[in-house]
Amino acid sequence: MRLASFNVENLFSRARALNQETWAEGRPVLDAFARFGALIAKPVYSAADRATLVALLGELGLARSDDAAFVRLRRNRGEFLVRRRSGPVEIVAAGRAAWNGWLELEREPVDDTAMRLTARVIRDLDADVIGIVEAESRPALKAFSETILPREQAAPYRHVMLIDGNDSRGIDCALMTRAAHPILTMRSHVDLADAAGPVFSRDCPVFQLEAPGGGLVVLVNHFKSKGFGTPAASDARRRRQAEAVAGIYRRLRAEGAERIAVLGDLNDTPPGAAADPLHPLLAGTDLRDISTLPGHDDQGRPGTYGGSTAANKIDYILLSPALRQRAGASGIFRMGQWPGVRPRKWEVYPEIDPAQGGAAAHAASDHAALWVELDL
Template sequence: MNIQNLFHRDLSFLRQNASKNLQDWMEEFQTLLKNPDKQHQELGRMRELAFLMGFSPQATEPFLTLRRKGGHLYVKPLGGERQTRATERVGWNGWVELRSYPLDEKHRKAKVECIAKADPDILVLQEVEDRASLSDFNRDYLGPKLDGSFEQWLFSEGNDNRGLGHAILTRNGYRIVGFQPHAHERDREGKDLFEMDCPEYTVVTPTGDELTIISARFQQDGKDLDFSGKRKEQAQKVRTYCDRLLMQEKKGIVVCGTLGEVSYGDCLRPLLGDKTLRDLPDHLRHETVNGNRQNKLSNNEPIGGWLAKHDYLLSSVPLHTGIQQCGVHFPSVLREREGGKCFFSGRSRRGVSALMPPLLWADFKF
């Protein structure tokens, strides 16, 4: 599941929605702030910019005033009386840039409910901000909902400058016994191939079977940028990982994550072209639920409506043929059905869409 941060999100996401003027003011303020030899005119301009950016307790801009008192730093909202910035009497009083902002509790609750309904033994997460947040999320949020937190968990940070990384959590006798990062891979231009990483986990089941999970997050398109070529290069590299595992006679292979492209896109052909890896919708075309043929999604939408998805749970043929049931859950959108499990609902053509990336789940029989 692409969790899109647990507690705090990098300000770069927020700045994408800021106005052009606000972005220019913030960039100018940062440039002046980094100058160690500020002149009177530059300090005056910084005060003007501080006013234009509207420093206040409700503001989402990345600057606050800090004051030192009794050996501690205190946040003081701007907009009040003018104060001396630095003297022997008041100590240091200045600006500091905040790199993240807190997420609303309702977003976190929706993600927790989504995970609790799937009730997984193995949980793979993407875009986790740090190890401490993962630990708190597991203990304080997942633990109470799942009658106990995950017993083993691993966080790995890759190439992302915001610190975002991948995580895997296991419980009920499933053990993490191997981990191989691929953050060092380079593309044809010598740059990082993967924006974060593409970690490879080895998990042993309670019965002793071995499962290899590759958590893949491919390059996403920008506003005016098309990265389909980069995604195809990433898909080709992941396919080499799968071919290596198949040569080693590893039968339990899973590739999951946000691949940034529809299933019929050319850039995913290395993974989906020859059916070596199977996706969940393929399985739903011939799955039976309560003795009835399940040729449609649970909200009576045709399965073709799910083709616009960018999130995948691919599995090798031996695993795919052993799927007992599978589905997807969109946080804050779906209702509880089928005994708490949420089967594929897709994106409705009537305008119902997900607020956050979905969680894909599958019950495999080894």
Template sequence: MSLRIATFNVENLMTRFDFTGFRNQLRQDRVIKLFEVRSEGVYQQLEQARVIASTDDTRQMTALAIADADADILCLQEIDNMEALQAFEYGYLFRMVGTGYRQKYLVEGNDSRGIDVAVLMREETRDGQKIELKEIKSHAMTTYRDLGLFDENLAATSHIDDKIFKRDCLELDLLVGGLPMTLYVVHFKSMGSPRDGLDGRRYTMPVRRAEARAVRRIIEDRFGAGHTAGKRFVICGDMNDYQERVDVIGARRAGYTFDHQVESESALDVFSHDGFSENVVRRRDPLDRWTLYHARGPEEQWLCQLDYIWLSPALAKANAGRLPEIVRNGQPYRTVFPPGQEVERYPRTGWDRPKASDHCPVVMTLDLI
């Protein structure tokens, strides 16, 4: 019996317009900056037109990427609310996959912009095995004090009674063909901008490390510390950190070289350092593990993995011969692909936008035994 599971940050599936760019230039879209707009009313009209015009292409590509992942269970990040998810599923995804995802789950979390994690599930796997939700639990209200995770590294940016998860850790107890499996869906703290002499990743790493420690603690409290290896659990989501990256060196005209770098420190070491779980994407070639292209001009560009499927030791062992897939057809043309990885882009893909998302879906077929 097999189950196909995927994770995908769909990038701002929103139902709201953001008009703050009229007064805050940092939040104003670059195309609006090409024009002199003195009236806030005119600005709002232009912004509405811009968003509506671009969103249709974007969401068609998002739906195509999800259709290509072809998962039985789909873990999503950056969903505005259930209404947005239902509108997208009915208006776009249904046209690609039909009435596939009848089970939809979302709990409002902590993000200041209102973006949440969500799960879409088929009623049955491709093998015809029933997928049942037994229980769903949000951990959005859990604080550092609750789990005893506050330390001096957090003191510079947080308080002991702050909520650990900047969005949520959504816990779903499932039965798949009668077999139990527990799914954890997360979206960790973003890296942000440099501060206090540190780059954004280093500055925010204590928060992400605490989130990872909290996920592990939740699992260990659930199954018993030292007794998790034989359980079926999966941790999915955008974790906004990486343990390695591929530096992209060069420019379009001169050509590119690719340099694989292993990071000395990552918040995700919490999951991997002692075999607690396996990042199955690391089964792929080192240059072929990326799910996001980062660039701030030719001097700063790299490929890295931000999107993860972590398997419990039992599931990893049962699926030792399987490889995860990464759907990159929705990436914009500015993304630099290492040799041999080029894909056919979706129709109407742009240089920078429209695109399916800045992230790529990660999907894997699991044998449940």
């Protein structure tokens, strides 16, 4: 069977702040969005909190209206703020219990060509089991499988599973499998918390699958990004996530599971020191990345994101010892990833080939896909 992992960066619609040409364009909005969400959750708003909320409303374009280019303020019940014809916005709610509402990101359709190329990547991967990162919802993923994959001459997946995680942007972890590998159980970890609070930015769903010779367990992950927040805070969150996944893996092994794969977008490079965020998972367990196995083909570029340099190695398929014994060829699939212009770094589909007038906006994803053959 072939196991794969692919960060599809949404299928049908995507938060507008995430859908800009560069990450830097949307980063201030996402940063303000996260800070606003954390502040409105406080049980009591201090004078400083109110001042910060007013400032964030201005940064988000919400000083005069509940609707802005990138975000929308939902106010269902209670009074949160007062806008006057002249003068600043005033936060009048005493705290979270005084009103019901939230801030949400505005969404827009994904480029149609990008959607079709995402389907083409999945078609050409031809995986029996594929972990999906950044899917909007199960209905969206199922619709993509049943309507878009056939347009690219690919068979829909028989089993599609996704449960919403902790990220309000609709970028969740999912799994699609062929009929021969039904999903027997799924265990979510959205509520897992430690002394610092919730652990997972999205979730770490654990899927138990039917497979020849004893089944297969797959953990799909999407760790905290480096996109917003301080580097120290982001590193600390990813390390907590790596420690948690390592703990889940050890528990599964203790329960008798042997054939386990951990895959997805871990948003960091392989650890070089014990203090590095991914060390507890990549060095602190007997899991090993497919890139370290004989027969792995990275086409001379170890990275999986952007320019695919070593500094962009952030996507992984990690295998337990029992799976490594059954691993054959593996590799990185970049046909749907923008190759750059000077020079074009790898072969791509015509729609994104700069030599044929292709555009970066049509790329299936900024991420390459990963795959490994398993003799089960």
